[in-house]
Amino acid sequence: MAPKITVIGTGYLGATHAAAMAELGFEVLGLDISPEKIEMLSAGNVPMYEPGLEELLRKHVAGRPGSSGRLRFTTSYEEVGxxxxxHFVCVNTPQKHGEYACDMSYVDSAFASLAPHLRRPALVVGKSTVPVGSAARLADLLAEQAPAGEDAELAWNPEFLREGFAVKDTLHPDRIVIGVTSERAEKQLREVYATPIAEGSPLVVTDFPTAELVKVAANSFLATKISFINAMAEVCEAADGDVAKLAEAIGHDERIGSKFLRAGIGFGGGCLPKDIRAFMARAGELGSPQALAFLREVDSVNMRRRGHMVELAREAVGGGFLGVRVAVLGAAFKPDSDDVRDSPALNVAGQIHLQGGQVTVYDPKAMENARRVFPTLGYAPSALEAARGADVVLHLTEWREFRELDPVALGEVVAERRLLDGRNALDPDTWREAGWTYRALGRPRA
Structure with a gap:
């Protein structure tokens, strides 16, 4: 008989995991402490934009016509137990306020709330990104507080979701990592992931510390690669080189590869920045502060890109923003997402606004979230309206919609045809032929 699955925490990770588990054929119960969120999910609606997720949810949530009925939601830990x-724990682990370290309060609360209700053999599976060493501590907590005692086991199964591709990454992962301490736990997780394993997804079985380290190691590597090409953009600007051609050339080396080599205003979001900072903090706690010292420069390079884009914009409009109209295309930290957490695009828009610029923002999906974070910015219902009367246009999130813009049509509504491409994603020749002054980070002026 197939195991019954619960998912604790129904944010971005949890809602996706719950829907995917139902798609794989399991009976699933999702839990959240927010009644409003549970009501929304139970109605087949998701509180964030993620391609394909709402459709998958509606396919399985109980009570909807034609659904499988395999997916339900609750606020009761007793019902979950x-x-x-x-039990998959998918709660958030944000950066502590005023510190680099990870805030474990949500994870600790979830385990403390769940443990007293584990009265029979159960496997609790952590998916949240946590400091290495957390799993061992939480395993002890389960053994002490669960009525089932040692029959309440722990495993760690880090998530590797990319926003915009979360459904695909859950149903067809490029790898599955499980940290376990018993053959029983391994067998149970092999059963959960039997379908993707059969389709060819590699399974890596390891201990707790290694499983905890995999996610932060992967994110640190990606952050390093992004900051490397952005550092090369700084050098290219100083030497009058072309970082796009440089990236193309080194990307042909199979040891390097071409992915994540597009220079721009850097990374943001709810994972990479806070994960590399928490990793540095944890290394220091473990007595190895020098091992990850390079990540400080990775972080520094990344943050400098935002300020540099502001400087380029100021230069483009003659040295100051007072009375200047600035159109910002993009608010989400990446395309195919409505996530504005630590968004480079919004950070740049906010800096220009604080320096006196009249900033108008447009994003295909992130407008409501952007308004909540930066209510004093101007917002427009389309790229054309955002650009109307603008002295300079900043392309800061590489949505497909922006790549397909008509430079001629946009040029007819702006005050000045000045474009700064903060993502090196637009074709310079096309825009220049339409009469625009095109500038991108790390590339020649013409």
């Missing part, structure tokens, strides 16, 4: 054989 009675229902589930395998």
């Amino acid at each position: 009675e229902f589930g054989d395998i």
